[in-house]
Amino acid sequence: MTGAKDKQQQARKAGGFASVKSTMLRLLESKKVRENVKNLLRMNKDKGFDCPGCAWGDAPEGSIQFCENGAKAIAWESTSRTIGEAFFARHSVSYLNRQSDYWLEYQGRLTEPLRYNKNTDRYEPISWQAAFTLIADKLNALASPDEAEFYTSGRASNEVSFLYQLMGRTFGTNNFPDCSNMCHEASGVALNAAIGVGKGTVTLSDFEHADGIFVFGQNPGTNHPRMLNTLRKAAKRGCKIVSFNNLKEVGLQRFASPQVASELLTSAATAISHKYYTPKLGGDMAAVRGMAKHLLNTGAPFNQAFITRHTGNVEQYLAQLHATSWQHIEQQSGLTQAQLAEAAELFASCNNVISTWAMGITQHKHSVDTIREITNLHLLFGQIGRPGAGLCPVRGHSNVQGNRTMGINEKPNAGFITRLEQTFDRTFPTQSGHNVYHALKALHEKRSKVLICLGGNIAAAAADSVFTHQAVRNAELNVQISTKLNRSHLQVSEEALILPCLGRTELDSTSLGEQQITVEDTFSMVHASQGRTPPASEHLRSEVNIIANIAHATLGNHPVNWLELADDNSRIRALIEQSIEGFTGFNRNLKQPGGFYLGNAAASLEWKTRSGRAEFSAAPLPESIFPMAVSEKIEQHKHSVFTLQTLRSHDQYNTTIYGMEDRYRGVSGDRKILFINPKDAQRHKLNDGDKVNITSIWQDNVTRQVTGFKLVYYDIPKGNLAAYYPETNPLVPIDSIGDQSFTPTSKSIAVVIEKATFSADTIAVSAR
Structure with a gap:
């Protein structure tokens, strides 16, 4: 396996010719090339069929309405085998x-x-x-x-x-x-409570009118690649795209549209993110709280008319902003006050803002409160219910x-x-x-x-x-x-x-x-x-x-x-x-x-909540992103505890594994991979390429462990790790679930790692 740093340098952009090459290889592999070329030309088209992959919307223009992963889904389904x-x-x-x-x-x-x-x-x-x-x-x-x-x-x-x-x-x-x-339940719970509708409030056309798009906890380049074309168009017209994501992902940095000849055939690409922040796992609520606190402290022009006419519980929320310390915000988010002030000023400077998120936000213990915190920020500025403004959970399956x-x-x-x-x-x-x-x-x-x-x-x-x-x-x-x-x-x-x-x-x-x-x-x-x-x-x-x-x-x-x-x-x-x-x-x-639009009451400023108003949430920041019941066990390990998230490779969709290539992260031929910050590895006397065993921490008497994972250095905050699922699903305790949502906390798993003394491909779960 080539080192991640080298491959990342080669990959410098998402999309481009590499995406086209991958698509063609998948079509050839299906042994039904002619049929599947026809399928791709019909995909996401009028009188055609809807992509069996992600739920991103269909653009009205363009002769090509599929992405690399959509092509993989077709070749996977329509195969001669x-x-x-x-x-x-x-x-x-x-x-x-x-x-x-x-x-x-x-x-x-x-x-x-x-x-x-x-x-x-x-x-x-x-x-x-x-x-x-x-x-x-x-x-x-x-x-x-x-x-x-x-x-x-x-x-x-x-x-x-x-x-x-x-x-x-x-x-x-x-x-x-x-x-x-198991994915967006927290979005439905939070949005129903806050605005009375458990869905996003924007349409695809709203992205054409936004001058600010805040992307939280998602990797569009792998999970919903057609979104990158939407973000590219927004970036090209000057929209400020601000990304909060735990890992530095290529697709949120530079994207070369395969539909644009100059980007397909040369090294040219479009810069996607105007600013890119990498919060700690579970730190997004604190990050958004810090943005709101900065704007309150600096007297930002909140939309008082909107707040008065349409919302409830604002005084309690503002009191919570005052009560939350910057120390708590910085410690939990992993971002500095200056970084959060910068992001806040960008939000406040935009006339129309869309906030969009995926499972990097929804698979935590306090995910519902995090989504409500994002909603709070929009309510403060009336950023719901007008063209180019609103909330957009990006669903997974079609x-x-x-x-x-x-x-x-x-x-x-x-x-x-x-x-x-x-x-x-x-x-x-x-x-x-x-x-x-x-x-x-x-x-x-x-x-x-x-x-x-x-x-x-x-x-x-x-x-x-x-x-x-x-x-x-x-x-x-x-x-x-x-x-x-x-x-x-x-x-x-x-x-x-x-x-x-x-x-x-x-x-x-x-x-x-x-x-x-x-x-x-x-x-x-x-x-x-x-x-x-x-x-x-x-x-x-x-x-x-x-x-x-x-x-x-x-x-x-x-x-x-x-x-x-x-x-x-x-x-x-x-x-x-x-x-x-x-x-x-x-x-x-x-x-x-x-097709036709079902409509959205909240987008029409109709709030189907119990109060008939959009409700601010005054939830405090959690003391810890882990349940308090496991804090004692975490304390026993002192400074050796990491927070692990599970994620997809570029060659999979949900649990379907198309192949062994994670091109944008520079990984090839292996799925038993653990991404780690180089300084963390060195502190534990581990090197790039070492094999380790991973054990999760929970309060029951069960040992949950996976073994023989290869370390790969990556640009990820210290104290955080990442690995593919379903290989690391055994580490997520069944009772580690989100408050109110019951969603597995697959993006915040307390683990310890140790150097493997032998290579093994087994999952060990036994009573202590």
Whole structure:
């Protein structure tokens, strides 16, 4: 592996020809070059299909609407490699479970429904009807509907998500754990409390009117690369982009658009960040608090008219600003008073400011308070509800926001349930169900018996891998609706089913014609999506068809004729129109090029909070970014404790590993990597390239450790570390969760490291 410093110098910019080269290599690797070139030209276009990757919005102009990672997603899905009965006859589940996540998904597309045979430890073919009957019999034999867990991935369409929640609620439960519980749950909780809407308030066009964009805790170059084109355009017209990110990421420094010849073919690139600050992990709330304190102390011109007319609790918040010491702010943020004053003056000097954030903000114990602190700053200046100003959580998976709009929510609000009951003339459960945290707890304790996963890879995505794997194995029936083999299929002990579904690129043709699905992007725009590639197997079914058939087998024709919906998505959209606010004329509106906007009450200065006003939060800064219960154990290690964050490489999307290249960070051929500040390494008598073991600190009697990780020097604040997930998910204690959000604290894990005395590829978890 080449040293990170050398590679970083070679990589000097994100995008450019290296991005094009990577895209072409992935297309060649898929062995379906012609089909996938056509797919790329249809991606994110009118009458095309929506990218199965991130939820960034589609620009109305431009002939190319895909990025490098979108191309990787297409090549990963639309591949010539397939696996079926012969593959599983050769490989036992025990053997497969010893393989890497990359190897599992690299084998190809699943082609037929499969049932686990615990006597042979192998998956074997099963007919679709037999699979549906098995699921129905198991569900109907449960002592309570709450013994079932209905998990959803952000890939699922609006249509299947609506059908799924209707099936689950008719069955009698609100147990809807979903992937957003592990990423942006804090955004929804914080924004609902502050402004009455759990979504961002801006649209893509607002970025054209902003003269300040503050980017918190995200790496667009890897996680949502199309955002870089938006930031590039803003920077080119003079917009001040200010980045707060723990690591120095190439994509937030210099970006060469592959669509601009001068940047594609030469060393030219556009500088993205006007200022770049690297706070300590968990220090963003303190950083924003410091900005607000500076502006208060210097008599900055707050928007008093906006505050008076639209907000509540401002006096309590201002008192909290006065009470917070600069010592506390500097210590926790890792930034100086002068740096925060500089950032504050930039914010105050802009007429229109957008603040945008991702999981670098949402996966901490105090994430909800951090997002509310960002919102406080906007409320002080009235930076919501006008062109070019507002709040923008950048969602991950392509329809994770749409899932929530459709009712994938373990805590449905009364208005949603009321509309559902009016549409279907029946009652639905109103008590809170299980999120991912509570679902895994219930499965681990065998209080829940059935796990049905509509996409995703919960075993690899969730925290505390050993705990999570055992929880999934404890299910008496584990059902995975998937396109490819993954870790969740292999955590089995009793009954298990793999139900293969169509991918986003594939044609869904039924007896009633070619079907469209819809998704909602991070800007509340609803788009139609229709694949054109022939399915990888004649045995594949759409997710809608699979869920409709499970519902029919389980519930009969109540409260709808499910089989009438199985092959006609427009009928489902008609039910959505009746049941969910904002979807009037759903089928008609899909004909609009680029889709239609759902609207946002807060963007219209309508506050759907309890008080009817936008609410300031007066939360104090936390004494520590770790729970107080672990402070005693941390103290035992004195100065040897680090704070670790998990993150993606450039060659992955969520838990899907496309390859072993992390080009922008200068890493190649290895994923067991630990990024460290050189001075920290030297202080511990460690060198670049040394192998170390990492152990997390928690108050229970469990040792959580991963071994044999290679140190890589990187520009990261002292005391902080970074490593890839899911490899380091075993270090995140299941009970280390965000206040109010229950999101795993994957960006603030207390750890110690020691030089490895031998090379090992095992995960050790044992009782002390």
